Amino acid sequence: MEDWTKAESAKAEGNKFFQEGKYAKALAAYSMAIELSEDDDGLDSLDGVSKSKNPSVQIYYANRAFCHIKMENFGSALVDATKAIEAKEDFPKGWYRRGTAQMALGRPKEALRDFMQLCKLAPNDKDARDKLKQCQKQVNAEKFAKAIGCEKTKPISETVNVEQMPVDASYTGPVYVSGACTSDFCQQLMEHQRKELVIAKKFAYQIVLDMIEMLKTSSTLVDIEVPDMGEVTVCGDVHGQFYDLLNIFSLNGIPSEQNPYLFNGDFVDRGSFSVEVILTLFAWKLAYPNHLHLARGNHETRNMNKLYGFEGEVTKKYDEDLYQLFCEAFCLLPLCHVINQQVFVVHGGLFSKDDVSLESIRKVNRDCEPPDEGLMTEMLWSDPQPGRGRAPSKRGVGVAFGQDVTENFLKVNNLKMVIRSHEMKEEGYEIEHDGKLVTVFSAPNYCDQMGNKGAFIRLDGKTMTPKYKSFAHVPHPNVRPMQYANPMLGQLMGMA
Known part of the structure; x- marks a missing residue:
């Protein structure tokens, strides 16, 4: 009793x-x-x-x-x-x-x-x-x-006719010119969206179509070179928190050749301004293809988008065909980056087997939805754990990996450290595995209720020494997180 x-x-x-x-x-x-x-x-x-x-x-x-x-x-x-x-x-x-x-x-x-x-x-x-x-x-x-699918239908990118899409005569927002994206346009787009205004459908389509064409020339693993006197900023999950993304640029400067960024996945879902986030990041990528880098996260996938809001948000603000275009783009996003041949940056984490080489990662076919298992799925879903060894993932996908797994991967590939995202941290970042692995998460007060800080990491080109910057959330319009999520993830019958 x-x-x-x-x-x-x-x-x-x-x-x-x-x-x-x-x-x-x-x-x-x-x-x-x-x-x-x-x-x-x-x-x-x-x-x-x-x-x-x-x-x-x-x-x-x-x-x-x-x-x-x-x-x-x-x-x-x-x-x-x-x-x-x-x-x-x-x-x-x-x-x-x-x-x-x-x-x-x-x-x-x-x-x-x-x-x-x-x-x-x-x-x-x-x-x-x-x-x-x-x-x-x-x-x-x-x-x-x-x-x-058995009928081998063509992707939306090959059938949509953007030229026939009208732009309303009353539209006064930014005008996108295909093949000529500039910093000025990106800043106009951010300001337009900050006022809760949507860019014209024609221009939204063209941005994503241009992104698809650019990403087709990319690769599964992208090498980033930062000069000795330069720096690069690595951001973690943003999750549709557009006004906090604007704050990152306010605190750390907008992207440019002198101020490169790497956004490490999970741009969308949960937060209800995911369309604004992804169009902004895609526009900056088109303006600075070699200085704004994007990696795929586990939420840049159809299954997550269906549950956590991105599909619902795109179809509400635009239409189903634009959502299908985003899905095409997501499948072409790189899965990881290596900075100055020293720092491995991936959304989720490492692998269920030892001795995985960068060359084997380069050979992974990224142009698909993640399979049930394998290197791609583990890069999107895995998490570090204290101690050593491996364990089944609490997420049901990927693997939980210990310090010895991190050390083996770094040794095999002659690397210095791993930066990953995928998990909320109270200060926006957490250093683990004897300093060889860092988690960075850039969505402060996650879902308007967690009270956490966000963070980003700056790495200098000469020493690759990480400098951490934590920041608090900023106000946003009165639209609740998960506004467009699947009702399946609603109240769940409450507590008992």
């Missing part, structure tokens, strides 16, 4: 942290509740299955699964939701959480089975029925896409 009381207290504490957006602390509290609920002997005498004396343990697992979903740890969410179901098979939230995790992992067929079971358990729950319909819609859409 005493452990049950302590477990309930830990759950209540977890709920409080969750409501405050402190998901890591909530996770720890729910873990404590689960630990307090474990059976003393640990095994049921009949079937050898671990049991709990606490009749509420399925709630603790479901709540912890909710935390993992919020933190994008979908693999761990799947495990916890399954444990909630095993603890109490007729517990609706267990099926709800598992279906949501399956969807986030790109497994709509498995999610459909979970939501069907959810609706059997909660036949009068309108939200459950809505989720089932959304899931069925996605499964059917994928079947349709697969069917028409």
Whole structure:
């Protein structure tokens, strides 16, 4: 009884942290509740299955699964939701959480089975029925896409006719001239978008089409050369936080030949100004192709865009064809960069096997959606872990890798350090693996609730010594994050 009381207290504490957006602390509290609920002997005498004396343990697992979903740890969410179901098979939230995790992992067929079971358990729950319909819609859409894919239809970039797109006579915004993008245009575009105005559809299309043509000449791994007297700035995830992107340029200067940038993936999703972010970055890339570098992140993918808002935002502000154009461009983005033959920059992290060479990375075919496994997927999804060795990823994709993995990769390729992004950090950056690996994250007060700082890193060409700059968030118009996200990632039936 005493452990049950302590477990309930830990759950209540977890709920409080969750409501405050402190998901890591909530996770720890729910873990404590689960630990307090474990059976003393640990095994049921009949079937050898671990049991709990606490009749509420399925709630603790479901709540912890909710935390993992919020933190994008979908693999761990799947495990916890399954444990909630095993603890109490007729517990609706267990099926709800598992279906949501399956969807986030790109497994709509498995999610459909979970939501069907959810609706059997909660036949009068309108939200459950809505989720089932959304899931069925996605499964059917994928079947349709697969069917028409067999017909080898041409990509949108080869069929769209930009010349026939009219520009309204009342339009007073910046005018894009294909093949002649300048710093002045980029600054006009940023100011126009800062006022919550959209650039004319014709010009948005042309920017993305020109970007596609430029990226076709790029490669999976791009080498960047910085002169001894020069510097380069590396930024992490921006995630649709356009006004914080403007603040980066205010603090650190706009891109130029003398002030080059590398943006390390996850430009879009979550924040509701992703269109503004990506058009701005694409425009600067067109203006300074050798001094503004862009790497693909795990959110520059169809599966993430469908869930976390970019698809919905583009189709709301423009149309479906422009979204398809963005998808083409994303598939052509480089996966990683090497600066001055010393610093490896990648969105996610390293690999499930040792001795991966830069040459083997160069040979990776990037022009596709990420497969279930392999070098490309690990570069987009992996995370560092303390200590040594490897472990399954809490995200359900990629791998968690230790200091020895980082050291092996650097030694094999005669490199100095790894810079990666992909994870929010309280100060906007974190130094790990004895200084050989750094995470940089450039979306402050992530999703308007995390309270973290953003950061960027400046590296000088002569010594490649990192200098870190943290910064706070700035105000933005009253449009909430995830405004355009899939309803599947809504309230998720709340906490228990």
